[in-house]
């Protein structure tokens with residue numbers, strides 16, 4: 238893997254710079270914070286893995302970046318800068334011009350992202366024509382090129398198909414081709430391979446990575462699967478209950494995790510556990526308990542009730558600690574490199 | 590496709606047969622047409638002559654057998670009352686009913702879809718809530734009452750529109766049309782509105798719920814993520830999907846528009862087949878009643894065939910049974 242310096246370096250503005258972004262839901266029974274004060278950066282051509290359990294706010298982060306949060310949700314604050322340009326506060330029209338042109342997004346289920354009653358060419362051509370004043374025929378050619386680039390055989394024929402005539406993998410490739418159509422600066426991929434089988438998943442991962450590297454496109458890859466991130470991402474952000482609890486280069490986060498939650502996730506991953514000398518047949522260590530609902534988050538560190546290292550200090554919101562160059566954790570007592578978690582029996586720390 | 594049509598034809602024939610049998614027995618059970626046709630002071634011999642002339646002296650199964658034989662040759666019998674072929678009586682009145690039903694359908698669709706879309710896009714706005722509340726009224730108010738109110742307000746109090754009758758018509762393609770005659774629409778408007786009300790409410794609710802559902806779908810989010818303008822997201826991505834249920838339901842409802850024009854036609858003295866049916870039932874004019882119901886069944890099957898074809902055209906995932914992709 239080409240080594241790219243962590244993008245927290247100072248100086249030139251990175252492709253994407255997110256600062257203190259928060260997204261909240263205003264419901265009948267109060268407000269919940271789905272994305273809580275997250276900050277990260279992404280350089281051109283770089284792949285950022287956004288990892289976390291279901292419901293931790295990964296998708297919401299993606300939607301917040303391209304202003305697709307549906308009411309009653311709303312982006313409550315923070316800054317999103319793309320190539321140095323502040324996007325928060327842009328009028329709807331400017332956002333529309335950006336979406337699909339400079340920032341593209343792909344979704345999880347390829348069975349659901351394409352409109353079932355429109356032909357593939359219709360759905361591709363409209364995506365071009367929304368941003369370019371070119372003829373329909375030229376748009377059609379672009380669509381054909383994009384399909385070929387993502388490895389769709391008999392692309393001309395596929396263009397005239399309806400989504401239901403394609404397999405899941407083909408459909409996701411079409412969605413990726415649509416994302417690539419206008420050569421965006423940033424692609425947000427929200428678990429696009431989760432619904433596909435493993436071989437196709439690996440193919441698509443590889444192709445996406447190559448395409449983005451070549452074009453210098455920044456890629457945010459949302460997943461709950463750490464092993465996907467290991468092979469794909471340059472940098473990793475680990476989310477828990479709406480916060481980024483740890484971020485750093487992939488090597489740092491996966492090999493020397495600083496946050497107990499990251500450590501716990503890794504211990505629960507079969508491949509990583511085996512590599513650490515875990516014996517087959519032994520049960521994997523799971524993180525005790527389950528993620529709390531947003532409406533009942535514990536005060537201070539939200540991971541506290543599940544954390545074997547928790548103590549009184551964790552009742553306060555933890556600080557952002559730089560544990561290595563370019564690696565930081567949101568924790569009162571981050572692990573030192575290589576440090577293991579204490580046994581689960583000691584996890585009876587501070588209960589909420 | 591041919592297989593599909595053939596199967597449909599067979600089904601229709603079955604339904605028509607069963608229907609004719611039921612109606613025959615039904616009208617027989619209601620009363621004796623001779624009581625209506627023959628002067629109470631007439632002699633027994635006179636009555637017998639009339640009965641023989643109309644074939645009413647035969648046992649019911651013989652009467653039905655004769656009817657069936659004639660029907661297969663396209664003759665549904667003569668009206669007891671008028672002596673003219675029953676089918677001809679109906680066909681003469683049919684254009685008036687069709688014009689009324691089509692107008693009502695157009696009102697329901699052309700008003701209902703935009704209103705439903707609006708309410709679906711802004712379910713919590715004042716406008717959206719008002720539209721939905723209005724549609725509940727449209728469902729629950731009885732047609733005859735609304736008809737009378739329309740006459741009260743627009744004819745009696747405001748004096749803007751006539752209270753009944755068909756008014757002037759103009760001939761086109763051998764049929765009489767109100768809409769083509771100058772001022773003809775003034776006669777058509779109130780009955781069409783009255784007939785449309787229920788369907789309008791239905792179209793609004795269907796469109797509204799379809800829109801709300803479609804807006805939650807990933808394909809709509811993806812369309813927005815492509816940077817499409819709202820009119821394209823709603824007008825193409827949402828609308829094309831909700832048109833499938835709307836066309837299906839509205840198409841099938843067109844049959845009931847024709848069938849239920851009875852109430853509206855009698856309130857507004859609209860000279861259509863609905864009014865003819867009421868008169869014929871009152872007079873126990875069996876051939877007309879039978880012919881009317883058979884025609885309605887026929888129209889129903891025709892409509893459902895058209896709806897199926899439309900459905901296949903709108904939804905690429907649908908294949909017609911026994912045929913290739915549309």
Ligand SMILES: Nc1ncnc2c1ncn2[C@@H]1O[C@H](COP(=O)(O)OP(=O)(O)OP(=O)(O)O)[C@@H](O)[C@H]1O
Pocket residue numbers: 262264269271289290291292293294295296297298308309310461531
């Ligand atoms: N309308 C809403 N009101 C309140 N909370 C909501 C609403 N919609 C979503 N949420 C919350 O936002 C949080 C973040 O959801 P999000 O879809 O981003 O999770 P995710 O990390 O993408 O999970 P998954 O892996 O299941 O896709 C969830 O906990 C969810 O409960």
Ligand SMILES: [Mg+2]
Pocket residue numbers: 295296297427
């Ligand atoms: Mg998600």
